Amino acid sequence: MSAEPDIPVAVYAKPDGAKTAVGIETVGMTMRFGSFTALDNVSIEVRPGSFHALLGENGAGKSTLVKCIMGFYHATSGNLLIDGFDGGVTDPRDAHAKGLGMVYQHFTLVPALTAAENLVISRADVPAVIDWDAEMKDLTAFMNAMPFRVPLTEPVHRLAAGEKQKLEILKQLYLGRRFLILDEPTSVLTPDEADEVLGHVRKLCEAGELSVLMISHKFREVTAFADEVSVLRRGKYVGGGLVRDLSHQDMAAMMMGDAKPVDPAPREATEGAAVLALENVRARDRSGLKDIAIDALSVRAGEIVGIAGISGNGQMELMEILTGQRPLAAGRMTVHGAPYHATRAEERGLKVRYLPEEPLHNACAPRMTVAENIGFRSFETGRDKPRFWLAPGEMKRRAERLVAEYKVKTASIESPIASLSGGNVQRAVLARELEGEVDLLVISNPCFGLDFTAVAEIRRRIMTARNQGAAVLLMSEDLDEILELADRVLVMSEGSLVYECTAAEADIPTIGHHMGGHA
C-alpha cells in the first residue's frame, strides 16, 4: 500500500469534485495486551453517510477500537473494511491517506497561528515556500463550499472553543478525510456550542459527504444527532441499533450490564450558618495577565454549592486560593468567621477537607503506599498531643479499616497507590478526606474519568456528607453533575462568578450562555 497522500490532494484541490463519505466496518476485531483482552471480537459497521455513536464506560475498549481503526494499534486478529474492501491500514499516516481522520477531545491547533496557517501547515505536502496568495484563494473557495465557516485570518487563540472545534473538523475535511472519528468532541464546549457543531456535522453526514463515529458519554447528544449506536462493555460488543429505537435507559442498561449503581442518596432538608465565605477576593491567574475576582461567595452548612464553567475560566486558580497555594492580592477568606489560610492547623481545627481533581496527581504521592496515602490527614495526630514518632501500626489499621469501608480494590495496602485504577484512587482519597467530622468539603471534578458505579457511589458519599451538615463547594465541568448534586448553582467565566440560581430554577440554556460569557 502506498502511503503517499495523493488522495487528499486530489480532493481539496477540487472543492467541487467528488466528496463522498467513506464507510468502514470492523470484522471480528480483537486486541490483546499480554493476557489482557481489551477488545474481543468486535464487529461494527459505519455505513457511508451515517452518524454513528460509540458508547461504553471507561475501559470498555472504545479507545482501543478507534486506535485499531486509525492504525495506532495493530489488531491481534480481525479486519477493517473501508468501503467494503480490505482496509489494511498500516499506520496513522496510511489511515489518513485512505480518508480516515480523527478529532481529539483537546485541540491540536497552534494557538498563535491563524486558521489559514493552521490548515496549510497540517497538510502532508507543505511546500518549502508557501504561496500565500494562491493558498488563500484556495482556502476561501474551500470555505465557501462548506456549510459552516471560521474566520481564516484570525489567530486561533482568539477563537471561542466552539469555533476551534469547528476548525478542527474543517481541517479534517480540508485534508480530504471522509470518515471521522470524534473522541468526546464536546467536552470543552458549552451546550449551545456543542449543539451547533454537532448540528453541522450531522448536515454533512446527511449530504453524504462524511461518515462519523463519535465516542460520547452524553446520551442527550447521541439521541439528538446520531442515527446509529454501538455499545461496548469490557471489550465486547453488547448491543446497538438505530438510535430512534432505543431509550436512554436501554443504552445505559447495555453499558452497565448487570452492575447496578447505588441509588442516589436522598436530599434531606438542612439549614445552617455560613461556613466558607470569600469577600472581594482578588488574585492573579496562572498566566499572570488576568485577575481572578470573586466578589462574594459563601457556602453554608448542609448545602452543596456547584460552580459550573468551562475549564480554564479560573476554576483551577480558585481551587488554589482555597487550598492556600495562590496568594490573595486583596480580599478576605474566612471559615466559620475566622480568617483562613489553609495551614494544617486551620484545616484541622476548622475541619476543612479537599478533594482536588485528578487525585493521583493532586492529592497523592504516587509512589508511596496506599496505607501511607490514606494516612496523610492524620499521621501526626496522637491521643492528646501531636505525635513526634510515626505510628506505622496504627496507620495500617486505619488504612485497612477505610479500605474495607470504602471498598477500595487494591492488591495490598502496601501497594504503591499509583498501581490502583482511577476509581480506586478516588475512593482511597475520599476515605481519607471524609473520615471523622467534616465542616467544609471543597471538591473539584470528582468523577472525571470514572465509570458509572464509581460515579454513583462517590456522588452518594458527597450527598451524604451534605446531609450530615457539611458545607460542600463543588467545582465541576460536568453540568449534569452540578445539576444532580447542587442546591445552588454558580457560573464561573473569565475568573469571576457571573451568574447564580437555585437548583430549582436552573435552566441549561441560560447557564450555558453564562458559561460561554455571552450574557
Added chain:
Amino acid sequence: MAIGADITGPGRPARAWLLPLAGRVEGFVLPVAALLTGFLAFAVFLLFLGKSPVDFYALVYKAGFGTAFSWTNTLSRAAPLLFAALCVAIPARLGLVVIGGEGAIVLGGVMTGGLAAALAGWPALIAMPLLAIMAAVVGGLWIGAVGALRQWRGVNETIASLLMAYIAIALMNHLVEGPLRDPASLNKPSTAPLAETLKVGDLPGWNVHWGLVLGILGCIFAWVLIERTTLGFSARIAGGNVRAAQVQGLPVGKLVIGFTALGGAFAGLAGYFEVSAVHGSANASLASGYGYTGILVAFLARHNPLAIIPVALLLAGFEASSGLVQRRMDLPDATMLVLQGFVFVAILASETFTGRIDLVGWLSKGGRA
C-alpha cells in the same frame, strides 16, 4: 485507558505479600547493576588505553580493602563521604537535587580553622563542641540559603548550590590567603594550626579518627528522622508530590529550608573533621572533591541514609587506592574521576528502569515469564 496499570485486574494474580518486597529488591538490584555496568564500561576504557582491567581492580582491592593499612586509609576517607552524601540525600527526600555540598564542607573547615585560633586558651570540652557546632551552623546556613532561594525566589536549587560552591571556594581562598592566614605558612597559605588540645583524635586502637563514628551516627539519625518521625513523613509527602502536601496544609517552605539546612550542617561537619582531625589547619586541601564524590554516594544509595554507609566505604576504598593505581599502572590522576563518571552515568540511566521491572508479575508466575 490504563491497560495493565491495575494490578488487581484479571490475569494478573499478584501475590500481595511480594509487593513491598519487590520494591526493596528493585532498590537493591538497580544500583548494583548500575555499579557493575559502570565498572564494565571503565574496563573497556582501560583496554583502549592498553591497560589490564584485571590488574586495575586487583590493585584497587589490595590498596583499598586488602590489608589493615589499606582499611585504615579507606575508613579515614569514608568519614567526609558519609557527611557529604547526607547533604545530597536529605534534601533529595524532598525532591531537591542539591549538588553543592563541597561549598559547605569548605566553609565548615574555614570556620573551624579561623575560630580555633580565637579559642586557643579554652578548655577542650567546651571549645571542641563549639567548633563542631559553628562548622555545622555555617554549612547549614550556606545550603539552607539554597533552599530559601528555591522556596522564595524559585531559583533552581541544583544550579544555585553548584554556583554557591564556587563562591565558597573563592571565599575560602580569600580568607586563608588574607585575613586568616598564618604568616608561618609559606608555600601553602593556611590558617594557624589548631592547638593540640583542639584536635580530634583517633578511635581507641585504630588509626581512624572519630569523624567516622559521627558520620555513621549521622546516617542513622537521618534515617530515623526520615523513616520514623512525623516530620520525616511530612517531608516524604512533599517529596512525593508537593501539590498533595500543599493541599494537606503541610508547611512545605519550612520543610524545604529545614531539610536543606540540615544537609548543609552535615557537610559543614565534614569540613570540621577534615581540619580538626586530618589537616590541622584550613587550606586549599579542603576543596578536594569529597562534596562531589558524595553526590555519587547518595545516588548509588538511592538517598537511603543507611545505604550510604556501605556505599561510602566502597567509594572511599577506590579513592584510597587512587595513588597506588596511578603509580603502579602509570595512569593519569584523573583516572578515578573517569571511573566515577562512568558509574554516575550508569546510575542516572538506571533510574529509567524504576518501576519497569515487573518483579511481582514475574515471581507470581513462578519465574517462568
